[in-house]
Amino acid sequence: MSMTFFIDTTRCTACRGCQIACKEWHDFKSNETRQRGTHQNPPDLNPLNYKLVRFAEYKENGRVVWYFLPEQCRHCEAPPCKEAADSHVEGAIIRDDATGAVIFTEKTQKLTPAQMKDVITNCPYNIPRLDKVKGILTKCDMCIDRVRNNMLPMCVKTCCTGAMNFGERSKMLELANQRLAELKKKCPNAQLQDPEDVNVIYLLTDAPKKYYQTVNG
Ligand code: SF4
Numbered sequence: 001m002s003m004t005f006f007i008d009t010t011r012c013t014a015c016r017g018c019q020i021a022c023k024e025w026h027d028f029k030s031n032e033t034r035q036r037g038t039h040q041n042p043p044d045l046n047p048l049n050y051k052l053v054r055f056a057e058y059k060e061n062g063r064v065v066w067y068f069l070p071e072q073c074r075h076c077e078a079p080p081c082k083e084a085a086d087s088h089v090e091g092a093i094i095r096d097d098a099t100g101a102v103i104f105t106e107k108t109q110k111l112t113p114a115q116m117k118d119v120i121t122n123c124p125y126n127i128p129r130l131d132k133v134k135g136i137l138t139k140c141d142m143c144i145d146r147v148r149n150n151m152l153p154m155c156v157k158t159c160c161t162g163a164m165n166f167g168e169r170s171k172m173l174e175l176a177n178q179r180l181a182e183l184k185k186k187c188p189n190a191q192l193q194d195p196e197d198v199n200v201i202y203l204l205t206d207a208p209k210k211y212y213q214t215v216n217g
C-alpha cells in the first residue's frame with residue numbers, strides 16, 4: 001500500500017506554515033536570508049528546507065496572477081533516484097513497503113560524490129540537494145517517524161486551508177479526481193501532475209512550468 005499526498009494548490013495561500021513546520025519537526029536551523037523581491041524564500045530547496053513554497057507572479061491579460069506550489073519529494077511509484085542509486089550500491093535508497101515512502105539511508109550517504117550526482121540528475125522533479133558541509137544527500141522523508149506512529153506528516157498537520165491532504169492512495173486519487181472535475185469548470189487547463197507516477201499529487205490550474213519562476217539567489 002502507498003500513502004499519498006494530495007496537494008490542492010487552489011487552496012494554498014502561500015502562508016508557508018508547512019515550510020516552517022517541516023523545519024521545526026526536523027530541528028533545522030533558520031536559513032540566512034535577504035529580501036529578493038519575491039515572497040519565495042529561501043530561493044530554492046536546500047538541506048535545511050525539505051519543503052519550499054514556490055511563488056510565481058505574472059501579468060496575464062492585464063491582471064496580476066499568482067501561482068503557489070508547496071514543493072517536496074514526490075515519493076515516486078518507481079523512483080528514478082532509487083534506480084540510479086541501486087545501479088551503484090544495491091539498496092542504497094529504499095522504498096518503504098508499508099507507506100511507499102522513498103527514503104535516503106546510511107548507504108545513500110556513503111555513495112561517492114559522482115554517484116550522488118547521478119541520483120540528483122535522475123530525479124525528474126529536481127528534488128535531492130547535496131549538503132556540502134556534511135557531504136550527504138537530503139530530501140523530504142515523508143515524516144516517516146510520524147507516519148509510522150499513525151500521525152500526519154508535519155506539513156499536512158499544519159496546513160489549515162485544506163491544501164495539504166494525506167491518506168491511502170486510492171482515497172487521495174478519488175479526492176484528486178473529484179477536485180479536478182470541479183476545477184475544470186472554471187479553469188480549462190486544470191490538471192493533476194503525473195498522478196500515475198507519484199505519491200504527491202498536485203492539482204494545478206495550469207501547466208506545471210508556470211509554477212516555476214527563477215528567483216535570484
Ligand atoms: Fe499553502 Fe497550506 Fe503550506 Fe500554507 S500551509 S503554504 S496554505 S500548503
Ligand code: SF4
Binds near residue numbers: 079080122124126
Ligand atoms: Fe526520488 Fe525525485 Fe521521485 Fe523524490 S521526486 S522519489 S527524489 S525521483
Ligand code: SF4
Binds near residue numbers: 021023142153154155
Ligand atoms: Fe517536510 Fe515531512 Fe512534509 Fe516531507 S512530509 S515536506 S519531511 S513535513
